[in-house]
Amino acid sequence: MIIKVLTLFPEMFQGPLNVSIIKNAQEKGLLDIEYINIRDFTDSKHKKVDDYPYGGGAGMVMTPQPIFDCYESTIKTLHSSSKPRTIYCSPKGKTFHQEMAIEMAKEKELVFICGHYEGVDQRVIDELITDEISIGDFVLTGGELPVAVIIDTIARLIPGVLGQQESFQEESFYSGLLEYPHYTRPQNFRGLTVPSVLFSGNHKEIEKWRRKKSLEITLHRRPDLIEKAELTEEDKKNINAFKNHC
Numbered sequence: 290m291i292i293k294v295l296t297l298f299p300e301m302f303q304g305p306l307n308v309s310i311i312k313n314a315q316e317k318g319l320l321d322i323e324y325i326n327i328r329d330f331t332d333s334k335h336k337k338v339d340d341y342p343y344g345g346g347a348g349m350v351m352t353p354q355p356i357f358d359c360y361e362s363t364i365k366t367l368h369s370s371s372k373p374r375t376i377y378c379s380p381k382g383k384t385f386h387q388e389m390a391i392e393m394a395k396e397k398e399l400v401f402i403c404g405h406y407e408g409v410d411q412r413v414i415d416e417l418i419t420d421e422i423s424i425g426d427f428v429l430t431g432g433e434l435p436v437a438v439i440i441d442t443i444a445r446l447i448p449g450v451l452g453q454q455e456s457f458q459e460e461s462f463y464s465g466l467l468e469y470p471h472y473t474r475p476q477n478f479r480g481l482t483v484p485s486v487l488f489s490g491n492h493k494e495i496e497k498w499r500r501k502k503s504l505e506i507t508l509h510r511r512p513d514l515i516e517k518a519e520l521t522e523e524d525k526k527n528i529n530a531f532k533n534h535c
């Protein structure tokens with residue numbers, strides 16, 4: 290997958306997307322991320338990329354010219370003849386979730402445009418953006434961190450990125466329920482012990498315990514997910530038992 294990130298602050302990405310799994314994915318050639326500095330495309334002699342908002346109000350708005358020129362220069366380097374999927378992150382966007390990550394991970398090329406300050410001129414969104422996405426109901430300093438989050442969720446779904454040891458099948462939001470608790474060595478840490486079923490070697494019992502914990506955690510923290518999940522008869526019995534104990 291080829292990802293182009295149009296941003297005023299390429300340096301913001303050097304930490305999270307240049308270590309561990311995402312770094313390995315790039316080294317393996319499974320993922321190619323390029324950061325393009327929008328400021329390099331301004332035709333302002335003072336390198337301006339923002340201006341005061343029409344109509345007044347606090348903050349500055351990113352002007353359209355550098356973004357349009359940066360975008361048009363970028364998409365010339367892409368292979369697909371059609372307009373690429375172009376994502377802009379803002380609190381006004383559609384709330385991001387795992388299914389969107391799974392769908393985006395199927396794309397060959399993705400372009401991200403990062404807003405900053407009060408955001409970008411609306412004409413950028415109207416003309417260039419295919420997906421306006423929010424990662425939650427809060428306001429950040431800009432679009433860079435949400436873009437890093439989205440790239441992380443997509444990259445780990447690309448075939449070959451996760452090694453044999455790692456797996457995403459059972460992770461939260463993959464099975465539709467929240468994930469069961471994880472434990473590792475030692476069995477007894479400062480008197481805190483691991484549930485004995487987990488080192489019983491009885492895989493059927495372990496799976497039953499894990500499913501039951503997922504249901505219990507989901508029922509308590511995200512009951513809305515229970516409604517959407519595919520439940521077995523045993524799941525339904527366990528849920529009723531939890532409800533009767535509450």
Ligand SMILES: c1cc(-c2cnc[nH]2)ccn1
Pocket residue numbers: 378379380404422423424425426427428429430431432435
């Ligand atoms: C996506 C983007 C943002 C955001 C962009 N610029 C300020 N906040 C907040 C939440 N999700």
